[in-house]
Amino acid sequence: MGAGPTLTLFSFAAPKARDRRDPYRAYPFLLELEGIARAVFMECSGLDVGSPSIEYRQGSDPTTVRKLPGLWKYSYISLKRGITDDAELWQWCKGAIDGRVERKNGSIIVRDGNGATKARWNFREGWPTNWTGPTLNSTGNEVAIETLDIAHEGLEKG
Template structure:
């Protein structure tokens, strides 16, 4: 815990790493979708007509979206292709944030039983000069902050 008056800077969003069981991908341009939502159930108790109680329902987790620059690596495409072929292989993974010096892990989210639900290839434009970007959407069954 920082002392009173000590400056605590937030972590930067560009210094992150994605780990997936058995898949080595050099880096990702973007990672999003870290989300957990708990359904709200309205409950009215008999005899109390003026109050609506709010109870927690089921919790769902948002899909994780990964984007990276097109390279000759085919590991993520192969994983997606297995799903298309009916062979769903689930993997656990982590999203890790590092400090500004890129030396120390400062935050980690672990997700479980992920599998790719969508792959999107790059958009090409002969007049552009942008990096070609692929994307992959992962469904998973839970996320926790370590």
């Protein structure tokens, strides 16, 4: 008697590597600004927006708190990178220190391992609000890190 057809009820095989949808890794990403060449950073935070609720009492109703949406607020974008000899971003910050605030539109760009753009956040009317230089310690072997904070008036994922 010959073997009959095989019936597989369940398959628990792992997906093939090429079929997986991995999240984008934190490769160095770009800051792109109007009039300033691209700058590569290793860390970024502040890509968020929120609206606090405003609580109030309506008329003489003492039992229910009513809520209204407040103004939308955008967080400061904070960027960190190893210090370089490129002075373009420092000059932009120095202009603000000297009272010449120059607002710029810009983008934070996430790239894959091959350098292709995978995600982008565009901000508008940004200007530098803080620059923190590196902590220098001659006995350590850490990379000297500088931080740039940017205030802005709008954020879109593009």
